[in-house]
Amino acid sequence: MKYVVTGSAGLIGNQLVSDLEQSGQTVYSCYNKHKPLHGIPTKLDLLNLKEISNVLRKLQPDVIIHLAALTDVEKCESEPNLAYLINTKATEHIVKETNQIGCFLTYLSTDYVFDGKKGLYYEDDFPNPLNQYGKTKLEGEKAVEHCISHWSIIRTSTPFGNHLIKQTFPLWIIENIKKNNMLNLIEDQFTTPTYVPNLTKMIIDVTTNNLVGYFHLSGSTRISRYSFAKMIADKLNLDKSFLKPVKMDMMQWKAKRPSDSSLNVSKANSILTQKPLPIEQSLDEYLSQFTDSLYL
Structure with missing residues (x-):
């Protein structure tokens, strides 16, 4: 199959394109x-609508995965x-071109489409963004x-993984503790952190099976x-004394943040081959790729 992936140099895109290539797909x-x-x-360039049209019409992909934002x-x-x-505007234009091509x-x-008043949001919960x-x-x-x-719409939360930039x-966290830097860390804001290699496998699961609708991954x-x-x-x-708990209202943010935007992943657990991972397993997999010397 022929894939077009936007945002392919980013944290998620880099891993996704690598995974797709390894599975034998042609990926632009x-x-x-x-x-x-x-x-x-x-x-x-997502600001150039004509360029979006030219690229997609030329490539005629089977699947577009729009990550860039x-x-x-x-x-x-x-x-x-x-x-x-x-x-918004670039996404609307990609939809327009998708309709012409007839691809997935x-x-x-x-x-962050949710206001954080509830937490553990299901796919059909009412969105009410704060920023x-x-x-x-x-x-x-x-x-x-x-x-x-x-089409499929995938919502995710707090991705982490490896990236050159x-x-x-x-x-x-690791590097700052090693440098003896004090860190203010929010204790009253909740998300469901996502290990990128787990996320990309779930995305591929959705696209290869042409699963339609909303998915919390x-x-x-x-x-x-x-x-x-x-x-x-x-x-x-590592020394936890460098970690200081703080409240959200202490942060000098211009944009409001939801206090609990955690996602309920029961749908993904029930229908996907690749399952959402608990944080301990994700963190173990993430840390296992580094040599011990990184932490000495």
């Missing part, structure tokens, strides 16, 4: 600034028009729902950043 890796390591590099929550809040153009479209969304990031991603979801081809949470453990950091420190025998 769309990027804007950073050339991807895997797949067939394909330049694509402006995910910086604070930047989305300070530059709402840019967030709209990338997260998978759209990656976020737990521009969540609002523009929700509008992207609505656009995908109007796709006349088969982007440092994710576990490594940030995240880790299966509801946890705060502070508790997650303590778990990391415990596993590596």
